[in-house]
Amino acid sequence: MTGAEHLLAIDLGTSGARAGVVTGTGDVVATHATSWSVQSPRPGWAEQDPNEWWAHAVEAVRGAMAGAGIGADAIAGLCVDTTSATVVAARRDGVPLRPAILWMDLRAVVEAEQLTAAGAGAGYSGDRPVSAEWGLPKVMWVRHNEADVWAETEVICDCADWLVHRLTGQWTMSVSHAAAKYFHDGTRGGWPEAVYGPIDGSDILARFPPRVLQVGEVVGPLTGAAAEALGLRTGTPVVEGAVDAYAAAVGLAVVRPGPTALITGSSHVVIAQTEQPGQLRGLWGGFTDAIVPGQFTIEGGQAATGTMVAWFRRALAGHAAAEAKQRGCDVYDVLNEQAAGVPIGSEGLVVLDHFQGNRSPHTDPYARGVIHGLGLHHSEAHVYRALLEGIAYGTAEVLGVLDRQLPTSGEVRVTGGPAASRLWMQIQADVLGVPLTFGRAPIGSLLGSAAIAAVGVGLFPDVDAATEQMVHLGEVLQPDPEAHEAYQFHAEQYLRTYPALREILELGAMNRP
Template sequence: MIDDGPYLLGIDYGTESCRVAIFDLQGHPLAFAATPYQTRFPHPAWAEQDPDEWWLALQASAHRAIAAAGISPAAIAGISYDATTFTLVSMDAKGESIRPAIMWMDNRATAQAARAEQSDSAARLVNNGGKGAAPAEAFPFKAAWLRENEPDNYVRAAHLVDAADWLTYKLTGEWTTNIHSNSLRGYYDRARGGWPADFFAAVGADDLLDKVPERVLNVGDQVGTLASIPAQLLGLRPGIPVAQGLCDAGAGQIGLGVVAPGDMALITGSSHVLYGQMTSEIHGEGFWGSYTDAVVPGQYTVEGSGVSTGSVLKWFKDNFASDIASAAEKVGLNPYDVLNTQSADIPIGSDGLIVNEYFQGNRTPYTDSKARGIMWGLSLAHTPAHVYHAIQEAIAFGTANSLIAMTDAGFGPTKMVACGGATKSRAWMQMHSDVTGVPIALTEVGDAVVLGTCMVAAVGAGLYTDLGEAAANMVHQIDILEPDADRHQEYGFYLDRYRRSFPLMQRLIHEVVDHEAAKH
């Protein structure tokens, strides 16, 4: 048994599973393990998960990862973690969850978010330059919804925290909140005094700060050490340094080495997220930020994001290609590889079929929780392969749409570094480059999210001085995809129609969403 180490253990609470990974200090993976859990959708635009299932999934994944790595638990020198954000967890005074967690993608708090438009708080700057609608998935709106619709649960909640901060407590017994999640989705801004109490009051959460942990820690700060009971449950030794974690996309950004000004990360998965680092703040319509100190102290982060990207492809696979998926899995193939092969010859523009991927609302550039998906241009000549291909194009178009908004405000990347599920398809990544016109770099470890958590763990354990040093030693770029000029020009026609279609349908979509909501 290898014992010398040191090794790092990263925990990733994604939308579909809890993953545990073990890396060495050079960024080489030893083992991965994942355990799924269920998402429940009790009403349209709602999404919930059970924190007790999260905890059991972590225990299972940790034991399997350690066994697969073939190392002694004593060789683990640091731990950190990420989770979806902002996933609201309501905890009582004893540290027990009160109700199912309200997931990051949940958009039930539209009425509470709408109140933000009446506020003149400086906090509004982080969203579309203060001009657009606020995202219903953000922390204060979900908390206000809970206060108004489940008052008993709200009163019982001694702590309202993001999923990453729930895990902080489970591992260490410490109540903290991380600057990353709360800068991105909690309107926390250290440069403007921290929490915007006036903004919280304006949206119906005037007592929210009574339920928020006082300690706001930077990414990589040592929170404490692994407590005895969780150490026993996870098969680890007590006393391992635990570093303050962050949201999953932010961990992916770090795992791609995007920690210096001018860099841009493209994190793909159930959603797509664009993160860029800057030396000074900018604000504008169609993107979120700037966020002060969100990743690296002294820097600012801008964000573009799609709520439902990979999740729409999964929706198609599960509901319209279940026969393909079943047959592929029986012979050990990835269903998406089969679907990619079947749609490989579909031309640019999918023979006139254009899809809008806003199945679960839109983050940027519209920040519209009532947005829904659109398919148009269908003909009797179209096949399921066309629909699948058009969804892939839609996701690339959505990425380009957010990049255009950032570029208009003064931040135009010359390169993106990508990770996540989409990078498993080189053709789809090439499509992203062709549509956006931006080169896309790929790194040695495609699963940058868990690598990022291990980099954070290394900093928290004192093995590297900061994230920049960790990136220099643990992130290794291996390839770059250059955009094809001719294909970029051809995609321009369809991108323009994609961008014009949603604003034309937006009012009608809202009317239908409101009509359906009135039934519940």
Template sequence: MPEVGPPYFLGIVVGTQGLQSGIFDLRGNVVAMSFYSYPEYHPRPGWAEQDPLDWWKAAQDTVRRCIFEGEVRPEDIAAISVSAVSCTVLPVDRFGNPKYRAIMWMDVRAFEQAERINATQNPILRYAGGHESPEWMIPKALWIKENLPEVFANADLIVECQNWMVFKLTNRWVTSLNNAICKWNYCPTEGGWPVSLLRELRFEEILDKWPRELLAVGQPVGELTKHAAYELGLTPGIPVIQGGIDAYAAMVGLDVVHPQRLALVIGPSTCHMAVSEHPIFSSGIWGPYYEAVVPGLWILEGGQSSTGSIIKWFGENFAPEECREACEVGEDLFVALDRIAAQVNPGADGLIVIDYFQGNRSPYQDPLARGAIWGLSLSHTKAHILRAVYEGTAFGTYHILETLARDGFEVQEVYASGSGAKSKLWLQIHADVTNIPIYLTTVEETSVLGTAIFAAYGSGFFESIADATLRMVKVSGQIYPNQNHHEIYRFYYDKYVRSYFALRDLMHEVSSKEGGKRFST
């Protein structure tokens, strides 16, 4: 283990399934890491909520554990930063007291509001791939106003998880420029706040409920308050540096701050972030986002709503014994699942999986799309299904990369992280399908490292984020594509793409009949 020593930097990341804190030194070495899980609430189909107090409880637990297990003196923490899942919207009073549970990113109750936003055809939507997502801030805030009018009226602020956590640390209400650009329709090159869109929606009042002070990632917010320091087991006065969206922090933790690189962050869903020197407007791809992380550069974002969550679904329904045995012996779940999928050759003997289990985020932006498994015969086994799931989700990534290439952006290198990156077979399939090498980094928890990098840069230890990643991110391995497998996959990828158009109308009919009520109150 490399030698580590102060100064140290604390990164806190509020995730979907839990909160993770990590302490790092100036070379990016992990001093300590701790994770705390918390529940989700699903009161209705298509709804997903969390209790913000669970986030703060998780922060207290993990920060104290990191200090203890890393044998770190609190006074050696030079700076703190916090990142969080985006689009997790929360109405609060000015003291931070929640007026309603947080509406999570995966919650699609604002479907109707998003459709009305899209019907405006406002020019600002071209920076959202031409289509507003029901996941985003404006649709959710509008839903609160229209369906919970008392909550909306009594809320001093409508914020995201990231705003709230920064307030808990500093007693300051500010907004991360990263979140505002990527999920609030703020556009630096088009005048900033989306006033014309809000005017069309007769919703300009939301501007009075947003923290209007914007800070870029890596900018100082303030100092850790005495109360927060007491609850976290830290020293008051530690600089708190602005963070952002967890997936974008992971992009930084992967050193994807240079053009033509793509960050592949594989969790329950998969995020694809690419850095470009020029704006590229691609239908179905979110952005381009100017200076959302790196000054002078644009970011393009694609995404798959279901990837790791489909693997979890498979394990729970088709391989519970294997999963239980792996847990009992302390084996990583993906090692056990890889053994199953490795029994089958590329192409899964003609089995095709469409990965739209929770709709399609990119490139169709179709929340009514659904998953499918076709080509089944009596010779197929659960190993075939898992192999086809691995391949279908990789086809989804390839589809996003092909969409970018069609519009003039060629990805040359892919850097992978997230829980899904623990599957060597799944990553190899991604490399084979896309025909692009995949790079791995030493620190697996790249969103936590990226957040710590924000802290190190913002507290003056580096001249730029790129300078910090050069010192703190280390490549640990490479996965090269198998050309023979790529040729096999080209045939099945074509069938994957054509399946959507063959099944789209049927998907929409069934989704509308069975799930239409999920978008109502």
């Protein structure tokens, strides 16, 4: 990194773009964030405009650079992390042919079922069906349902691939995305014939970016046009990144077997590393090379956690919004204050957190959210707390499935937006009954992408070495043993809800107009 002392990380999430300027010792010098919306033209659908991603990425980078007060020559390299299984159909020049199909979109249920019937889930999703969240079912949906778009599509790719093309002019795919959402497996020679053969996938493979790169490989130099837009130096190395949650795991130094990462945000993701290939029941993976070459990534999670809390704030928190406006504070400040006074268990309310289907351990796209136990004595605060508790119960279920099958150190490391809520995190710790360790960097994905960029430009030999120098863990939040004991009854009610209502939920989801 001769003459350059900083790394630039770009994170494209579900609700906005963020950029961060980070030093080689892991100090986050400056960040800048923007926000956008998700379009839902039909129930279960979620779309975004890729051109909006670029506009917001430009704004975020320029804001972070201005906040850092450094020149373009100070940036040694940059790396991008994004949502995954967010599918873009484009021309070879990068012009999108339709809105991007977002990761949380569940329209490709039939295609996922076709892949499951063909045996595609073997080695990837344990004993569960292929998920409609994944990228390949969405690609198949475009091919099956939008023939005109498919005929014009020259490149079909993920969000990160599209953004890297805007930066470099080159079409590549990160192995992180390819392995986690498109069935790529380096131990089986790459794109497996067992998956793509039964679906006549040759026309899909022909449209994928031609190069699959390891996390930390240099894609190429920043183009002049991209550099001018971003306010950076032409030729700045662009390093291949990872799935946003996987980058956040790097930002928590979960890059070897032992600790478990809990990534909070629009969704919740649980990540663990293992050196042994194979699959675990009720979880996804192991995905080959998805974070560290030669290791396997195990993933579980919940599909719409922060998103459903945001939905509650927008749709149902009228009284709290009015009070927040009167006091000049955020609505969440009011809700957290009020919910802190609600007893454990929300006085009989139980929330099933399947608002956008279930990711794991059930992998059920037909599952939907449930709030039961409502009485006339319940307030906004009760419902809000019950949402936080329901999410915590879901996380506990996922971690329980993981811990019963994979030896871990028992340490849970947490990052993401909801980690800033002391109430939410205390509920999470109390439900789990284990301490939560937080990274000092507020946004783990930015720190993780910066560490990956540092590897790409040669500051460190590998991601493990980068995290040793750049990742600094901070506060440890202890559970309350009495609260943990009190939560057991309510957690059991949560676990009983999905089996009791599964057929009803499936029938309702399948017969919606």
